[in-house]
Amino acid sequence: NREWHLLSRPVGWPKPEDFALVETEIPTPGEGQVLVRNEYLSVDPYMRGRMSAAKSYAEPYRLDAVMLGGAVGEVIASEAAGIAVGDHVLHHLGWREYAAVDAAKAVRVDPGAAPLSAYLGALGMTGLTAYAGLLRTASFKEGDAVFVSGAAGAVGSQVGQLARLKGASRVIGSAGSDEKVRLLIEEYGFDAAFNYRHGPVAEQLRTAAPDGIDVYFDNVGGEHLEAAIGALNLHGRIAICGMISVYNATEPAPGPRNLARLIPTRGRIEGFLVGDHYDLQPQFVQEVGPWVAAGRLKYRETVVQGIENSLDAFLGVLRGDNTGKMLVKL
Numbered sequence: 001n002r003e004w005h006l007l008s009r010p011v012g013w014p015k016p017e018d019f020a021l022v023e024t025e026i027p028t029p030g031e032g033q034v035l036v037r038n039e040y041l042s043v044d045p046y047m048r049g050r051m052s053a054a055k056s057y058a059e060p061y062r063l064d065a066v067m068l069g070g071a072v073g074e075v076i077a078s079e080a081a082g083i084a085v086g087d088h089v090l091h092h093l094g095w096r097e098y099a100a101v102d103a104a105k106a107v108r109v110d111p112g113a114a115p116l117s118a119y120l121g122a123l124g125m126t127g128l129t130a131y132a133g134l135l136r137t138a139s140f141k142e143g144d145a146v147f148v149s150g151a152a153g154a155v156g157s158q159v160g161q162l163a164r165l166k167g168a169s170r171v172i173g174s175a176g177s178d179e180k181v182r183l184l185i186e187e188y189g190f191d192a193a194f195n196y197r198h199g200p201v202a203e204q205l206r207t208a209a210p211d212g213i214d215v216y217f218d219n220v221g222g223e224h225l226e227a228a229i230g231a232l233n234l235h236g237r238i239a240i241c242g243m244i245s246v247y248n249a250t251e252p253a254p255g256p257r258n259l260a261r262l263i264p265t266r267g268r269i270e271g272f273l274v275g276d277h278y279d280l281q282p283q284f285v286q287e288v289g290p291w292v293a294a295g296r297l298k299y300r301e302t303v304v305q306g307i308e309n310s311l312d313a314f315l316g317v318l319r320g321d322n323t324g325k326m327l328v329k330l
């Protein structure tokens, strides 16, 4: 069994020396556990936060210990009632090849109903993040003009398509390459999209959304957030999902300078955590599952092969190497 350990807490961009791929024994499942051979590991932006010591919503990773993360795999031994050898499960013991998982913390998934990888993305955590953030936190309603940043990523691509399918008047996205921008328009059906590297976000947003926006789904923070506040319509809502532009910052980033606009617009900014919204999971799967199956809601994945490349896959998410959900295939 090979597994990734955190050796030191990164300052700024994580460096290879902060991590090690360590060889260990394959664990033996105890009473109530199953042994899982992981097939896909999830690498996610939030993991950068867990590499720091600062207390946050997720426990910091321990030093010299295997890191945690979403994974799906096949049960190859079972000491638990209700989960059999050959079943597939979703669980939180990623960054390793084999895991002894408490059956109570494993969720059975059906590889016949959707590709296994989708349970980590489009039908999994990132999909639910898009669903809960747009519908609940941003109180999306038909006719809203919706702007989403990180729009070619796992969460963002689903936000834009959900908004379209649910009757948005206009869907606008931003991303970091021309190829991603093309994908937003041509494959995901966004009405307008721009490459944030090509010029000031505020200017590009004004062109893309001449009548302003009612909802901004923020994956990025920084300049994007300020631009969105500047474009907000009356009773506009901003859901703060992530702020990836500051995850490697070593100093506090400057805040939006135009918060006073929230007064005349009666605007609302609210952060959320997907973990608080798992009550929506059945409704999410019931509504979005058929759209995915019918190809009305499309998703991409960037799949990196081999556990030895997991760290590079993780850094790739922070750099924007991925289109859609970034995954490691073992």
Ligand code: NDP
Pocket: 044, 045, 046, 125, 126, 129, 150, 151, 152, 153, 154, 155, 156, 174, 175, 176, 177, 180, 219, 220, 240, 241, 242, 243, 244, 245, 246, 272, 273, 274, 275, 317, 318, 319, 320, 321, 322, 323, 324, 325, 326
């Ligand atoms: P993505 O698939 O969107 O991957 C991250 C993307 O961020 C990259 O592909 C890159 O795309 C973009 N990016 C990186 N740096 C910058 C930058 N400086 N400015 C603008 N864009 C940048 O990841 P996820 O879909 O998994 O996550 C998206 C966001 O949602 C993250 O902020 C994450 O932390 C957050 N999140 C929050 C959750 C919650 O419960 N609140 C749950 C899950 C995710 P590009 O090429 O376009 O730059």
